[in-house]
Amino acid sequence: MNNDLLHHAYDPEQFRQQGHQLIDRLADYLTQMQQEPHLAVLPWQSPEDKLYSWEADFDNSPQQNINQFFDRVLMESIHIHHPRYVGHQVSAPAPAAALAGLLSAFLNNGMAVYEMGPVSSAIERLVMKQIAHRIGYDTSGGGIMNSGGTLANLTAVLAARQIKTGHTTWQQGTHEQLALMVSEEAHYCVDRAVKIMGWGEAGIIRIPVNENYQMRTDQLEPYFQRAEQDGKKVIAVVASACSTSTGSYDNLEEIASFCRQHDLWLHVDGAHGAAAAFSEKYQSRVSGLSLADSITLDFHKMLMTPALTTGLLFKNESDSFATFSQQASYLLNEDEEDWANSGKRTVECTKRMMSVQVYTLLRTYGWKLWDENVTLLYDLAQRFAQLIRERPELTLAINPQANILCFRYAPSDVPDNLLSQLNAKIRQNMLEDGRFYMVQTQLKKEIFLRVTLMNPFTTESILSDLLDEIIRNGKELNFFYDRSS
Ligand SMILES: Cc1ncc(COP(=O)(O)O)c(C=O)c1O
Numbered sequence: 001m002n003n004d005l006l007h008h009a010y011d012p013e014q015f016r017q018q019g020h021q022l023i024d025r026l027a028d029y030l031t032q033m034q035q036e037p038h039l040a041v042l043p044w045q046s047p048e049d050k051l052y053s054w055e056a057d058f059d060n061s062p063q064q065n066i067n068q069f070f071d072r073v074l075m076e077s078i079h080i081h082h083p084r085y086v087g088h089q090v091s092a093p094a095p096a097a098a099l100a101g102l103l104s105a106f107l108n109n110g111m112a113v114y115e116m117g118p119v120s121s122a123i124e125r126l127v128m129k130q131i132a133h134r135i136g137y138d139t140s141g142g143g144i145m146n147s148g149g150t151l152a153n154l155t156a157v158l159a160a161r162q163i164k165t166g167h168t169t170w171q172q173g174t175h176e177q178l179a180l181m182v183s184e185e186a187h188y189c190v191d192r193a194v195k196i197m198g199w200g201e202a203g204i205i206r207i208p209v210n211e212n213y214q215m216r217t218d219q220l221e222p223y224f225q226r227a228e229q230d231g232k233k234v235i236a237v238v239a240s241a242c243s244t245s246t247g248s249y250d251n252l253e254e255i256a257s258f259c260r261q262h263d264l265w266l267h268v269d270g271a272h273g274a275a276a277a278f279s280e281k282y283q284s285r286v287s288g289l290s291l292a293d294s295i296t297l298d299f300h301k302m303l304m305t306p307a308l309t310t311g312l313l314f315k316n317e318s319d320s321f322a323t324f325s326q327q328a329s330y331l332l333n334e335d336e337e338d339w340a341n342s343g344k345r346t347v348e349c350t351k352r353m354m355s356v357q358v359y360t361l362l363r364t365y366g367w368k369l370w371d372e373n374v375t376l377l378y379d380l381a382q383r384f385a386q387l388i389r390e391r392p393e394l395t396l397a398i399n400p401q402a403n404i405l406c407f408r409y410a411p412s413d414v415p416d417n418l419l420s421q422l423n424a425k426i427r428q429n430m431l432e433d434g435r436f437y438m439v440q441t442q443l444k445k446e447i448f449l450r451v452t453l454m455n456p457f458t459t460e461s462i463l464s465d466l467l468d469e470i471i472r473n474g475k476e477l478n479f480f481y482d483r484s485s
Contacts (some may be wrong), residue, residue: 013078017034021067029074030095033081034457040434041085042078050076078437083457086466087437089244089404092455094304094369101306103353110350112343120353121340122131127358131297132313134367135277136290142339144347145310145354149271150189152312153434155347157193157236159294159314159323164235167322175471179227180236181205183215183250185243187269202232203316212398213248213443215239220258236265241286242273245441245450246397247381247404249273252288268292271310273402275302278367279374287399293319299358302374302403302454309354377403377453384453384463393471397448397476406441406448409474420447438467 008014032039045053063069079085081092095100102121111117112125122147132141145151157180162170165178178199182190184206194204203415205223207215220237226236237259239250252268259266268274268289274297276285289295294314300307314320321337323345343349359368381400388396388407397406424447427440441450449470 018066022070025067025071025074026095026098030081032132033079033083036083036457036462037080039082041082042431042434043076044432044434045076061136081455081457082437083455083459083462084456084466086451086453086458086463087439089301089452090307090454091300091304093300093306094361096360096364097357099307100357101352105352105358107353109353111353112341112349112351114340115159116350117342117353120355121342123359124342124355125339127355127362128311128313130312130362132317134272135286135295135313137313137315140316140318142320143311143312143313144320144342144345145351145358146312146348147308147354148295148310149187149298149350150268151347152310153187153189153238153269154196155194155266155312155323155345156267156294156296157197157238160236160267161197162322162325163319164263164265165233167325170323170325177202177232177234178237179203179234181207181220181223181227181234181264181290182238183207183209183240183243185209185213185215185245185248186238186240187271188245190238190269202230204233205232207249212401213243213246215250215255216259217251217254220255224258225261234262236267238267238269240273241268241270241276241289241290242402242404243403244272245443246406247273247283247400247402248398249276249401250290252286256288256291257458261343265294266292268295271298272301272404274404275370275374276378278303278370279378280371282376282378285483290315294321295403299354303358303370303379304361304373305354305357309350309357311336311358373456376456380453380458380463381405381461381468383460384451387460387464387467391467391471393474394467397443401452405451405453406443407451408446408448409470411474411478413477421475423447423449423476425477426470427475429477430469436469438466 011149033258066177080090108239109117109120111120113316114121127141132143137209146155160325161178165174179202180194191204205227206432207219207223210216224234237255239252239255241252242249256266274295275288276282292315297311297313299305299309299311315360338344381403385396386402393411394407395410408419410419410424424440427438427449430436439450440447
């Protein structure tokens with residue numbers, strides 16, 4: 001059999017050459033991004049056109065020039081490191097963490113069992129213990145890592161279900177109508193977790209929010225009482241810290257007190273905002289975080305690692321062993337807890353060596369790096385809010401509590417009923433233009449523009465240009481509406 005291709009695919013010298021070229025290219029790209037290039041943040045093409053152009057590429061395959069392909073991927077992607085990227089909550093990964101990602105991809109130590117990932121398993125244990133301590137858990141605290149906040153939230157509620165139903169549900173199922181309570185502004189993955197567990201729509205009790213889009217804690221008791229009267233067994237509250245749309249932090253201390261009163265599990269979805277715990281200036285945003293039974297924390301959001309890298313922390317680490325447990329024996333025997341074989345506690349079997357990415361940052365820069373990043377982004381959000389307030393054509397939805405801002409173009413001469421349509425069109429025009437990348441969201445059925453400040457190289461002057469561009473677009477569109485009506 002001729003194995004030429006296989007030898008070629010594993011040729012160390014070719015790898016060295018291609019790797020050097022790629023890293024050089026990425027370093028040049030990063031330099032370019034930091035100098036605020038004139039390049040579009042997102043070189044826009046419709047999905048169909050994009051697919052068509054890659055189909056054409058496929059027809060020319062196979063080609064040996066891998067760097068030409070990498071270069072095309074680079075230039076056609078959305079540029080998260082671009083300082084005018086102010087869109088979704090995805091980090092511009094720090095280069096050291098991206099290098100750790102490459103190492104992880106190459107070594108492929110899958111980690112379900114200790115032998116298949118000795119280093120990353122030990123580092124995962126270490127990192128989770130350190131973070132548990134940092135956020136205020138005592139020595140019982142710890143956790144696991146998995147691929148994404150969505151999966152971590154599901155795993156947390158699975159653990160809650162098992163523990164609050166006397167450790168029987170995993171094995172025997174349940175005929176009770178179980179339910180959890182969550183703010184109506186929570187990320188949609190909480191709703192999905194409930195439906196995946198088979199609790200149906202009755203299993204999710206949506207608590208209304210106040211004018212700052214935070215869960216109304218005064219409504220917890222009446223909603224709980226009503227659920228009980230309806231025959232539901234409420235087992236948990238999921239708090240948002242912070243919410244996705246507006247970056248609003250629920251009052252964790254009040255929610256924790258309610259949970260204590262009714263013996264409910266408190267899970268904090270801190271996928272985005274639990275990172276505030278690392279900022280000396282903003283850690284009060286998550287006061288009461290250590291009262292939670294479990295916490296989701298995405299490192300690939302404000303903590304500068306590539307996706308997906310998520311921690312699921314438990315106040316009592318032994319609870320994490322209950323999630324998929326066939327029996328309660330783990331409670332009786334410390335050895336059974338077996339932290340080193342992480343597949344026992346995660347939905348995933350094989351997973352990436354994500355702990356290495358987190359540890360690379362901690363080991364190289366210490367906790368201070370995250371403090372600097374979160375503080376800078378939250379400070380910038382305050383200054384951005386001020387820039388919005390200074391422009392009478394714009395309205396801020398709420399004063400930002402995090403690095404997420406919702407606002408809209410709403411000059412006094414445009415009727416309220418046109419504002420959603422107008423702002424959606426502004427956002428579409430700007431998406432296709434590509435100079436900035438921001439998103440939109442719906443608040444109380446109205447469309448708002450939404451900015452998340454993720455890049456430490458985004459400046460106040462860039463944000464001022466963004467607002468001018470929004471207003472310019474708004475005026476142009478408004479003129480068009482006026483003439484067409
Ligand atoms: C509050 C919150 N929870 C969960 C998620 C989902 O996280 P992931 O994308 O890591 O699955 C997000 C993502 O934006 C979020 O903002």
